[in-house]
Amino acid sequence: MSLRKYFLTPLTLIFTSLFLHHCIFASFPSFGGPRPNFEEKIISGKDKDKILVIPIEGVISDESRDTSFFGSSVESPVARIKETLKFAEKDPDIKGVLLKINSPGGTVTASDIIYQEILRFKARKNIPVYSAFMDTAASGAYYIAMSSDVIGAHPTTVTGSVGVIMQGFNFREGMEKLGIKDQSVTSGANKAIGSPFTEQTPEQKKILQSIIDNLFERFFQVVKKGRPGVSEAKLKELCDGRIFTADQAKKEGLIDFIGYFDDMQLHLMSHPNYTGEKRGNPRLIVYQRGSGRIDNIYLANEAGNRPSMLGGFEKLFSSSSSARFFYLWEL
Known part of the structure; x- marks a missing residue:
């Protein structure tokens, strides 16, 4: 294979993505009509007291996500969690909150906003907030968990990854082999800092x-x-x-205990700030949009989100492809 052919395929994808990034796509309204309001779904329990489960799943950002080819979308994790906390604050029967976290992290700002919103909620409501780690609770997700009173993790959880990353590529050498040159005009030497088309200077690094x-x-x-x-x-x-396994994180003091979701609920009910009946059977609830049933805790997801039909193409052509800073663990 010639060098030209070797570099043509990846560069074609790159320039195609850049071209499409500035194209206009038709966006059709969701066939489901207006977005339904939050509804309280009861997962288990029968007493008056309630424990609210707030799912925090997937990459954390302040951007809405498309859920179909025709443009229907769900609100961002930041917007959804803020609205959830607003609803919970008004309900005197909610005696505790469980953050059901399964996320590799996300953007710096979104992680920090959610962290601050939970701290403010705790200060106003004065009820225990626990984090329940599922598969992954890394980087920005771990950042958010620092707002909780106690952290519990499943035995197979992976957590940690405390750090910051700015991802990027440099295509300059490949472009030179194809006879392509960057002709960007900037107002200063560092205006194009992080550009994939030029080599970083020591000062920019x-x-x-x-x-x-x-x-x-x-x-x-x-x-x-x-x-x-x-x-x-x-x-x-x-x-x-x-990153750490649950056992390693417990040993280092990064989490408080290891168990399953039922254990985390019982642990929360033993907290001094839990004012519900200590030996009762509180209703475990979640706020979701739509009328779907939730028969167990593992069906409680982010407001009933559906997977995107676009798959990896959604990421490739998303505005999120611009340079940003992340609290994110990514393989």
């Missing part, structure tokens, strides 16, 4: 690293506040981006 370091310091301080039982020196050793 230094600038980007300073931003990464600053955002990491914020993350570190959040973890330090959320895990007061772990020394700062130990945290600096642990917060280098590494």
Whole structure:
């Protein structure tokens, strides 16, 4: 295979994605009509007291997600969680909250907003908030969990990945082989910082690293506040981006206990701020849109989201492809 053919395929995909990024696509209204309001779904229990489950799943961002080829979408995790907390604050029967977390993290700002919203909710409502880790609770998801009173994890959970990443590619050498040149015009030497079409200068690398370091310091301080039982020196050793199994995280003090969802509910009911009947059978509830049934906790997902029909193409042509900073664990 010639060098031209070798580089043509990936570059064709790159330029096709850039071209489509600026194209206009027809967006048809959802066939389901207006988005339904939140409905309270009872998962289990029968008493007056309630424990609210808030699912935090998938990549965390402040952008809505398309759920079909025809343009129907669901609100962003940030918007959904804020609305959920608003509903919960008005219900005096809610005695505790379980954050059901299954996420590799997400954008820096979205993770921080959700963290702050939960802290404010706790201050106003004064009820226990627990984190229940499922498969993955890494990076920005772990950041959010620092707002909770106690962290429980399933025995097979993977967590940690405390750190910041800015992802990007450089296509300059491939473009040169095809005779393609970047002719961007900028107002300053660092205006195109992070561009995939030019080589970074030492000064630009230094600038980007300073931003990464600053955002990491914020993350570190959040973890330090959320895990007061772990020394700062130990945290600096642990917060280098590494991931942990549930057993390892428990040993290092990054989580509080290991168990299954029923164990986490019972643990929450034993918290001093839980004012419900300690030996009762509270209703385990979730707020979701639509009329679908929820027969068990594992059917409680992010407002009944459906998978996107576009699959990987949604990511390829999304506006999220621009350079951003992430609290994210990604293989």
